[in-house]
Amino acid sequence: MKRSEACSKSKLERKTIEKNRRVRMKALGFKLASIIPDGHLRKSKEFLSHLDQIDEAAAYIKIVRDRIEALKGRKAQLINSGNVTKAAIGSETLPILTVKELGFCVEVMLISGLNKNFMLGQVISIIEQEAAEVLAVNISRVGDNIVHTLHAQIKISRVGVDTLNISNRIHEMISTSSLNFS
Template sequence: MDHHQQQQQQGSEPSTTTKVERKIIERNRRNKMKDLYSKLNSLLPSYSPTEVLPLPDQIDEAVKYIKSLEKKVKMAKEKKERLLKGRNNKKRSRGFDEKNITKSPMIDVHEMGNSLLQVVLTCGFENKFLFNEIIRILHEEKVEIVSANSSSQPGDSMIHVLHAEIPSAFQQFGAARVSERLKRFVNGSISDVEIDPGFWDDFEIDTDIWELPDLSSVVSKGFSNPL
């Protein structure tokens, strides 16, 4: 082999090596893609090991399945948002209802000695008229009101405290009768009590604080346990 032939042979060797390398790289790439397609196909609901679909069909099935999953995810997010919104609205509604529940009025009547009464009324602002009605009932029963005051309490409620003196002529049964009538009135049994709004047209009472000048004389009689 002459010198010229040797040069041609040496020049062709790198070219042949490059072609072989390219073939190996391409074969590896194809095998890798084939493996990826196989894994993707195994994730499809329609996958069957015994029935291998052509590659284009596998890709079509995968695209359809991915789109269906995207739709399901979107629907799930919308449902979650609706549920969260509904729960928040329910919480706000429940909080509003709890805040606006009417507080049932409560009355306690304590006999303090033979002639003294302590009346304690607890109610919501919407029932504050009850205090005026209690004063009206006491006037009807000829009971002398010694002191009366009102104050607000936490939770949108009011507490009204009233001290009264039973006339000596009614001391034996008067306290019990007045106590029973007040309780029946506040608890709703008011068949014997007609609420007359006009009664207060000419009779105004400041329920924030009302002290009568003869309180000291009542205290000296034995009024020693105020609220």
């Protein structure tokens, strides 16, 4: 009789462990699916099975990985060719600002000197006030320059984002900051 009790306890423990594993996997699947932007989904998240949500997440991760590799290649190419340093030393004065709309994303690249006269938090605030959510910030040093690259996602895709307004507001903020630091 002791053996049958031990066997039934063992089965119950295995069932409990398996149930906990399934619950945890389900929670992790929901967490993974919540990270994927709606613009990258074929269907609404509510209508996707767990397997489809994982497939969508894997596809999105691959897109992001490819984008990162392309940007790393572009960065290396700019550094190797010296274009970043030449642009900063050339006829343009620091800081140099470019704002690009890339589908549902916005890329803001700001090249400044080592003694930058602005606060990155203010730049992020401007981007977020213009209906975009900052997802990633990358700061690199290239020679005597600092390259700030901010990637943001447009909050409302049908409205879009006004890149010219972002650019103008950041330029205004930088010129105001330069006056205060001088």
